[in-house]
Amino acid sequence: MATLEDGVSPNQTVVPPGDVIEDARRRDYLKIAAVSVAGVGAGVAVLPLINSMNPSADVLALSTTELDLSAIEPGMAIKASFRKQPLFVRNLTPAEIAEADKVPVSSLRDPQTLEDRTKEGKTNWLITLGVCTHLGCVPLGAGEGENRGPFGGYFCPCHGSAYDTAGRIRQGPAPTNLQVPDYAFTSDTVVVVG
Known part of the structure; x- marks a missing residue:
């Protein structure tokens, strides 16, 4: 036991130097273990949130659309x-x-040729x-009599935007042409959009 001569009061206990180091290691171990458990817990809590951002099965099913074009006569649209979203498919006549083709591309607000917009x-x-x-x-313009x-081409009744036979903006407030989605022909009469 330590005495007053050693500079320790009678109510204090002296801890041997090896015990202090052992307590510090134990404390560090407990801190690391607590942080690890909290990290795993946070990961488990966030995983469902991140998983909810994946597209649902019904959205994945709608990611492509296959269309049979055999019934669309020249000059018709569906x-x-x-x-x-609505999709317009139009079978252009040679006159259209x-x-x-005779419209100068430089005169267009969003310059694209018909060849740029078709396959x-x-x-x-x-x-x-x-x-x-x-x-x-x-x-309007895809339905019969519209x-x-x-x-x-097409006419927007909301604010008067007018598109030509190639779906290019020609008049009105619309800034760009009607958007052409990704698509590919799988045969002469079948197209897959998306």
């Missing part, structure tokens, strides 16, 4: 659905193709999203 060898098939690029309204506007 409305379909692609990822819960010629009309689109090689399939310039008669114009496939666009049926969403006006101004505020997202659905333009107003196609002054350029013979």
Whole structure:
């Protein structure tokens, strides 16, 4: 036992030097263990949140749309659905193709040729999203008897945007052409969009 002569009061106990080091190691071990358990717990708590950001099965099922084009006559258009948005598929006549080709690209707000907007060898098939690029309204012109506007393509009744036969903006507030989604022909009459 330590005495007053050693500089220790009678109420204090002296801990041997080896015990202090052992307590510090134990304390460090407990800190590391607590942080590790908290990290694993946080990971387990965040995993469902991150997993909820993955697309659901119904969204994955709608990620592509297959269309049979055999019933669409030249000059006709159909409305379909692609990822819960309207999709316009139009079989252009030779006159509509010629009309689109004679427009000087430099005069267009969003310069694109008809060939830029269609597949090689399939310039008669114009496939666009049926969403006006101004505020997202659905333009007219794909249904039978609908107003196609002054350029013979599509007309947005919300704010008067007019698109030509190639789906290019020609008049009105829309800043860009109707969007062309990714698509591929799997045969002469079947196209897969997406």
